[in-house]
Amino acid sequence: MPEASVWRTSPNLALNQLVAERRAAGDDVVHLGFGESRLPAFAPLAERLARGAGRNAYGPVAGGDDVRRAAAGYFSRRNMPTEADQIVVGPGSKPLLMALQHVLPGDVLLPRPAWNSYAPQARLAGKKAYGVPIPAVCGGIPDPAAVRDVVRDARAAGGDPRIVVLTLPDNPTGTLAPPALVREICAVAEELDLVIVSDEIYRDIVHDPATPFLSPAEVVPHRTVVTNGLSKTLALGGWRVGVCRFPGNSWGREVRDGVISVASEVWSTLAGPMQEVAAHAFSEPPEIRQRLAASARLHGIVARAVHRIMVDAGAICRPPTGGFYVYPDFEPLRAHLASRAVTGSGSLQRHLFDTYGVMVLAGHHLGDDEDALRFKAATSMLYGDTAEQQEQSLAADDPLALPHVAHVLARVEETFTELCR
Known part of the structure; x- marks a missing residue:
């Protein structure tokens, strides 16, 4: 039989439930911690x-x-x-x-x-x-x-x-x-x-x-x-x-x-x-191929926008080319973050959530070193809160110009600018 310590909820699902509970309680949370493609069912x-x-x-x-x-x-x-x-x-x-x-x-x-x-x-x-x-x-x-x-x-x-x-x-x-x-x-x-x-x-x-x-x-x-x-x-x-x-x-x-x-x-x-x-x-069929192409385009545009925010804040980060994630490394800002009691991926995740209401998934949950200042940010949750907004994001020539997308990206940018200032 597996030891009792094996039995734990998958961390991304646990964080997703926590965000849902906090939002239900009225908290304004930016959710970058869960890899869900937040678009309506076709x-x-x-x-x-x-x-x-x-x-x-x-x-x-x-x-x-x-x-x-x-x-x-x-x-x-x-x-x-x-x-x-x-x-x-x-x-x-x-x-x-x-x-x-x-x-x-x-x-x-x-x-x-x-x-x-x-x-x-x-x-x-x-x-x-x-x-x-x-x-x-x-x-x-x-x-x-x-x-x-x-x-x-x-x-x-x-x-x-x-x-x-x-x-x-x-x-x-x-x-x-x-x-x-x-x-x-x-x-x-x-x-x-x-x-x-x-x-x-x-x-x-x-x-x-x-x-x-x-x-x-x-x-x-x-x-x-x-x-x-x-x-x-x-x-x-x-x-x-x-x-x-x-x-x-x-x-x-x-x-x-x-x-x-x-x-x-x-x-x-x-x-x-x-x-x-x-x-x-x-x-x-053609409509499925069109939906796939539109979705991939939207995922890429928003992932690149979040990548730019992370790099501008001082992180090292591979440019995204597929999927809807970025994986920034804030090692260049270790001394500065230590002044805020941030010394590893777990404390960085907690600080972002407790201080700014931004949820990410700490790198140690992904097998990375616990003392590394790395996390996963899922960018696919930023297309709007309603099905109508999400469809607008999917259809827009420039989804970053839509007010609901621009607003949440500005919130992310403000968070990381403040974190690293």
Whole structure:
């Protein structure tokens, strides 16, 4: 049995609940601590949800033929030829990632920092998680040279690292690893016989459509499992739709069957109405493609605006290129912040919330050093408080000029100007 200390609520979900409670009490809180795409559900998808209400039978554990064919087409259009029998759908990519932890043998290598659920999922599955520093250029991929060192040392000490998790684009840094780096980590995976789990939940939120995207499934398809979903790209986090693509070889079929076995005992099948939604979304008719492009554009504009605020305040920060996050480092202001009793990521998070009403997610929750002055800021919650405002943000030529967006960005800028003055 896991020790009692394992049982704690995921920090991003706990912070989101705290913000909701504070807002319900009348407090004015700027929420940068939760990675939700705060946009309304797209009307054509809501119509599909209603149309799917009659799908009230359990159905196949892996998902119906229609949704698996649609997902196979989605991956095939992204240079990963896929058949329907390589697909399993589930209630979000998160439980699919958890199922993989139960099925794949060996311990886990993670970028450091990384999304805050990877390491707890590994521990809940009885595995050890090894954090490997990210390279200077981007997050989402552990430095390939450092992976060699960590694996060598771990195996010499009796450890068994066999899985490496990648995030493309990255949560928390908001960056996309370039193709050369993807190829390099794939070569290391081949050399060390590592399975790659590529979390591509932000795949369709690359800010510049001309930016090249290379999935490890294009380089080493025989050892790469890909997860994705609709939570981020189409703002359907509460609907819980995820998809997993397995290699088409015998090993991939074995892993797929293991995930189906876990699914059969945990969630049985993706809810029928959500399969209706997913089949339509993954088939990507023109209106879905247009919605994806508009959303990616908005996410990029606002993320770059918040990045500028952080850099102007004195932080070091990688420019965001995908997703909707920035990951600033306030190390250059350590002496100044120490005068305010801010000496690490936890005290920085508390100070921002208690003093300014701005919530961020401290870096130590993401595997970073506790004494580092780094945090994740999610920029996707800044598009307005109502569905009408959010749709205006999505449609605007210049969303930063909209009063509701300009106001909250001014609040963020005032906070960090004051913090660092």
